[in-house]
Structure formats: C-alpha cells, structure tokens
Amino acid sequence: MSVPGWEGDEVLLRDLTEALAEARAVPEQFYEAARAAFTWRTVDAELMLLTSYDSILDAELAGRARAALTARQLVFDAEGISVQVEVTEAGVAGQVLPARAARVTLLTATGPVEDAELDELGCFLLGPPPAGPIRFRLQTGSTTVMTDWVCV
Structure with missing residues (x-):
C-alpha cells in the first residue's frame, strides 16, 4: 500500500528537503532550556x-x-x-x-x-x-x- 504523493524515494527526499529548508523562529522555551542546560556546565x-x-x-x-x-x-x-x-x-x-x-x-x-x-x-x-x-x-x-x- 502506498501513501498518495509518496510514490518514490525521490518524492520523499524532496519533501524532507523542503521541510528542513523552511526558516522557523526558535521558540523561547528552547532558549530557556539551553540556558538552563548551560548552568549545569560546572556540575x-x-x-x-x-x-x-x-x-x-x-x-x-x-x-x-x-x-x-x-x-x-x-x-x-x-x-x-x-x-x-x-x-x-x-x-x-x-x-x-x-x-x-x-x-x-x-x-x-x-x-x-x-x-x-x-x-x-x-x-x-x-x-x-x-x-x-x-x-x-x-x-x-x-x-x-x-x-x-x-x-x-
């Protein structure tokens, strides 16, 4: 059974490339998590x-x-x-x-x-x-x- 639009690997790779190429803003909670992780550098x-x-x-x-x-x-x-x-x-x-x-x-x-x-x-x-x-x-x-x- 095939999923419509994903008839081959080339289509899947194209869709993945497009998805990864989209510029997105980094959510603020990601920055907060990164700052919290950084404080553990001296643990x-x-x-x-x-x-x-x-x-x-x-x-x-x-x-x-x-x-x-x-x-x-x-x-x-x-x-x-x-x-x-x-x-x-x-x-x-x-x-x-x-x-x-x-x-x-x-x-x-x-x-x-x-x-x-x-x-x-x-x-x-x-x-x-x-x-x-x-x-x-x-x-x-x-x-x-x-x-x-x-x-x-």
Whole structure:
C-alpha cells in the first residue's frame, strides 16, 4: 500500500528537503532550556563537604546554647583541600590549605555576595554574611570547588 504523493524515494527526499529548508523562529522555551542546560556546565565542580568540624555541633553536644556562641567555626574538606572558616557578626575570616593562588566567593541562594583573593598564606576576609544558607566557591585556575550549604 502506498501513501498518495509518496510514490518514490525521490518524492520523499524532496519533501524532507523542503521541510528542513523552511526558516522557523526558535521558540523561547528552547532558549530557556539551553540556558538552563548551560548552568549545569560546572556540575562536576568538586563539592566540599562539612566533614571535619562545626562549632555549633560541638556546643550542642556539650549542652551549651547556640546563643552563647560568638563565632561559628567551620571546616570543609575535599581531596587535598581544606577550607577553614570563622563566621562572626563582624564578618568571615578563613584560610585555604594548602595555600594557593585562588579566589573565594561567598554565595547565597540568590547568587554571589562578595569575593576576595587569597593571600600568600591562603587567608581571606569577607564582610558579614547575610542570614540564611551560604556556601563558598573556591576558584583556582580551571578548578572550581564548592562547599556544602550551611545556615548562619
């Protein structure tokens, strides 16, 4: 049984060529999907987990109230990199070990808040973090490392 108008391969190829040659506008949802896919380009950035130390957990285990703490100390570790951070009302002080040339960025759910270059000892200072979840991004050369989210 043959479909009318498609009597041979030549007719089918002509119809396909015409269909592909038509200029069409790209729907906006295609652009949005492409932008969303592009944001995943850094999905392989190594995620540093809060594996070593959180002073809030220490205080809770010792039976002290959270309100009694004046500074929160956090240590994030990944393969060969450690980010040690102290968060106070005055700001964030931290050190990356081993020291390296890099840029650290304080992030919230809405995006970057502040960034700083590491000094020769791997230390950095940032202003006070906003309330809510934060994380740190460390960029060195072509490598990007992100800490886990923590609430401050």
